[in-house]
Amino acid sequence: xxxxxxxxxxxxxxxxxxxxxxxxxxxxxxxxxxxxxxxxxxxxxxxxxxxxxxxxxxxxxxxxxxxxxxxxxxxxxxxxxxxxxxxxxxxxxxxxxxxxxxxxxxxxxxxxxxxxxxxxxxxxxxxxxxxxxxxxxxxxx
Amino acid sequence: xxxxxxxxxxxxxxxxxxxxxxxxxxxxxxxxxxxxxxxxxxxxxxxxxxxxxxxxxxxxxxxxxxxxxxxxxxxxxxxxxxxxxxxxxxxxxxxxxxxxxxxxxxxxxxxxxxxxxxxxxxxxxxxxxxxxxxxxxxxxxxxxxxxxxxxxxxxxxxxxxxxxxxxxxxxxxxxxxxxxxxxxxxxxxxxxxxxxxxxxxxxxxxxxxxxxxxxxxxxxxxxxxxxxxxxxxxxxxxxxxxxxxxxxxxxxxxxxxxxxxxxxxxxxxxxxxxxxxxxxxxxxxxxxxxxxxxxxxxxxxxxxxxxxxxxxxxxxxxxxx
Numbered sequence: 001x002x003x004x005x006x007x008x009x010x011x012x013x014x015x016x017x018x019x020x021x022x023x024x025x026x027x028x029x030x031x032x033x034x035x036x037x038x039x040x041x042x043x044x045x046x047x048x049x050x051x052x053x054x055x056x057x058x059x060x061x062x063x064x065x066x067x068x069x070x071x072x073x074x075x076x077x078x079x080x081x082x083x084x085x086x087x088x089x090x091x092x093x094x095x096x097x098x099x100x101x102x103x104x105x106x107x108x109x110x111x112x113x114x115x116x117x118x119x120x121x122x123x124x125x126x127x128x129x130x131x132x133x134x135x136x137x138x139x140x141x
Numbered sequence: 142x143x144x145x146x147x148x149x150x151x152x153x154x155x156x157x158x159x160x161x162x163x164x165x166x167x168x169x170x171x172x173x174x175x176x177x178x179x180x181x182x183x184x185x186x187x188x189x190x191x192x193x194x195x196x197x198x199x200x201x202x203x204x205x206x207x208x209x210x211x212x213x214x215x216x217x218x219x220x221x222x223x224x225x226x227x228x229x230x231x232x233x234x235x236x237x238x239x240x241x242x243x244x245x246x247x248x249x250x251x252x253x254x255x256x257x258x259x260x261x262x263x264x265x266x267x268x269x270x271x272x273x274x275x276x277x278x279x280x281x282x283x284x285x286x287x288x289x290x291x292x293x294x295x296x297x298x299x300x301x302x303x304x305x306x307x308x309x310x311x312x313x314x315x316x317x318x319x320x321x322x323x324x325x326x327x328x329x330x331x332x333x334x335x336x337x338x339x340x341x342x343x344x345x346x347x348x349x350x351x352x353x354x355x356x357x358x359x360x361x362x363x364x365x366x367x368x369x370x371x372x373x374x375x376x377x378x379x380x381x382x383x384x385x386x387x388x389x390x391x392x393x394x395x396x397x398x399x400x401x402x403x404x405x406x407x408x409x410x411x412x413x414x415x416x417x418x419x420x421x422x423x424x425x426x427x428x429x430x431x432x433x434x435x436x437x438x439x440x441x442x443x444x445x446x447x448x449x450x451x452x453x454x455x456x457x458x459x460x461x462x
Contacts, residue, residue, distance in 0.1 A: 067417055069361075077378035077419045080362040111417035117429030124417060 024123035027059060028052045029110060031127055039100050039131035047129075049094040049110065053120060060092030063119055068096050069109040075126055081109065100131045172300055177459075178284045179301030182294065184458040187270050187277070188254060190261040191216045196253070196298065197458070199225035203451050205388035206305065211399025215253075216261040222365055224399045226384060227392050229450050232303040233348040234385075239397045240367045241354055241382045246299035251291070264291050307387070307450040308347070315444075323444055329434075330441025338411065338428050338438060349386035349445065355422045356380045358415025359396045367397070379420050390446040404439045 020037060021030045030050045039045045049066075051059040069081035084096040100106065108127040114120050182188065186195040199213040199221075200206040206228035208214075213221040223239050231237070236244065243249035253259040254267055262270070271277045271289035281289040284297065312331075314322035323331070334340045345351045354368040356379040363379030371377075381397045395401045401410060412435060414427035430438065450456070 069417060075419050077356075077363065077375055078366070083361070109417060109419075113414055113427050117427065122414060122427050 022125050022127060024110070024112070024125035025121040026054055027112065027120050027123050028054075028056075029125065029127070033098075033129075035135040038135045039098055039106060039129050040135045041103050041131050041133045042101055043099070045098045045100075047096050047098055047108070048089070051092075051094065051112070058092065059120060061086075061088045061094035062092060063115055064094070065113045065115055066094055067109075067111040068094075069111070070098060070100075071107040071109065072100075072102070073105055073107065075107045075109060084108075098129075103131050103133055105130055174284045175297045175300035176304050177301075178280050179297035179299065180304075181280065181459050182277075182298055183301050185277070187274055188260055188262055188267055189216045190266070194260055199253075199259070200228050202453075202456050203391070205229050205391035205446075205450050206456075207392045209393065211394050213259070215256065215259040219258045219261070221256075221258040223397050224394065227388060228302055228305050229307050229387055229447075230348050230385065231305060233346075234350070234382075235352045236354075236382050239381045240370050241352075242371055246302050247295040250295040250298045267291065267294065305450075305456050307447045307453070309449050310387070310447040311444040312441075313447070324440065326437045326440040327444045328441075330437035330439070330444075333430065333434055333438045334441055337434070338430065339424065340411075340438075342424050343383045343422075344386050350383040352382060354380035354382055355424075356418060356420040357396075357411075358418050358421030358425045359400055359410065361416040361418055363418065363420075365398065376420060379418060386442060386445050388446045388450055389442050391451060404442050405435065408435050408438050408442075 020032060021028060023029075028051070030052070031047060033039065033045050033047045035043075035045045039047075049061070051061055051064060053059050066086060068084040068086055070084055071079055071081045073079075075081075084098060086094055086096045089095055098108075106129040108129055109124065110127065111124045112120075113122045183196045183200075186193050186198075188195060194216045199208045199210075199215075201208055206225075208225045211224060213223070213225045215221055226239065231246065236242075237246065237249040238252065243252065251264070254262050255264065260267075268289055268291055271281065271294065277289060281287065281293055285293045287293075311322045311327070315328075334344075343351050343353070343355055343357075354377065356363070356367070360379070366378045368377040368380035369375070389395075389404060393402060393404070395404070395407050401407045408430075411425060412428045412430045415421050415425040
């Protein structure tokens with residue numbers, strides 16, 4: 001039920017909502033989670049990323065060798081990140097399932113390289129995420 | 142144009158360097174005597190807690206003074222944390238150890254001697270072992286005019302290591318004007334090295350190293366923090382001094398802990414843009430080399446090997462007295 005509510009909320013959000021869109025070079029990343037844009041502690045959270053090029057031209061994640069790395073707190077070379085398993089859905093969006101067991105701040109590094117050189121500029125950017133136990137009673141990121 | 146200028150500069154630098162080394166050895170009999178003693182010490186297993194490990198255990202001439210292992214084995218079979226770096230042309234290096242902790246060969250020599258995973262011999266034990274050995278006690282008297290001391294030991298070892306000079310690879314002959322020294326593939330690979338792949342930013346100069354620390358993104362997470370051991374700075378985690386590219390066909394496996402077994406694996410690593418380590422150097426990025434270009438670049442890297450380095454008797458074990 002909660003997931004359905006979250007999905008409905010996500011669908012009603014503007015696709016260009018500032019808080020969930022990041023630019024990295026000439027690639028834009030618009031991201032959503034099915035937990036009110038948060039991570040839910042001790043539960044699976046699905047995070048979806050839509051890639052696009054300038055003028056909102058779609059960029060299928062199938063054209064990207066994308067790596068997702070999750071760091072607790074800030075990105076640090078002293079911390080071993082979790083390498084997240086990714087899938088590409090039929091719409092060409094990148095998705096992953098994230099499970100954390102502690103509330104707090106997390107950093108998701110998205111490292112993207114074109115499968116075909118010149119398709120787009122390689123990029124690396126960081127999405128700040130917050131994890132909470134009650135994701136619908138917490139102010140979002 | 143850029144390439145030919147770079148090659149001319151390399152040739153000039155190499156001549157200068159080899160000239161300086163030759164002059165120092167040729168005109169300073171004291172240095173020659175120190176190097177001769179250093180060569181004997183380099184091959185002497187007496188300088189280890191189990192009496193089995195010498196400098197040459199990890200720095201083997203046949204492998205361009207490396208050991209063919211990912212991480213080296215020390216006294217009592219203990220495993221070290223890093224790969225043994227080549228000693229060829231080590232006189233040209235300004236920062237020694239993978240993390241650049243030593244500015245001189247003399248200081249550097251103290252590290253492996255005392256390291257638990259290498260010679261495992263504390264300074265007092267080392268000196269005592271030399272004093273107790275009649276042959277070396279006499280040799281130190283001959284060369285330094287006094288009984289063995291740690292200072293003399295490191296000066297002798299460093300003097301020998303400075304004699305390990307080698308610039309007779311096909312690339313060197315090509316740089317000197319012999320157009321037949323490189324194959325067509327190697328020439329194409331050289332163009333890629335200096336142009337499309339821009340390897341020369343870090344692998345610069347005659348010895349193919351800028352002597353500076355970089356994180357080359359060889360691993361996603363650096364358990365070995367490298368330069369940060371010295372600086373304690375987050376941005377230095379996983380930075381290691383650029384190794385020479387000389388004699389690569391003799392020095393596999395590659396990287397600071399031997400993570401990569403073949404030259405092709407190394408080139409493919411750089412071609413893919415390295416791992417997304419937070420400290421990966423911005424110069425490490427997807428290169429877009431085709432399979433043929435990867436092969437050409439590997440061919441060029443192979444041309445940096447001077448086969449005489451593995452057989453030159455001047456670098457090998459001294460004859461037993």
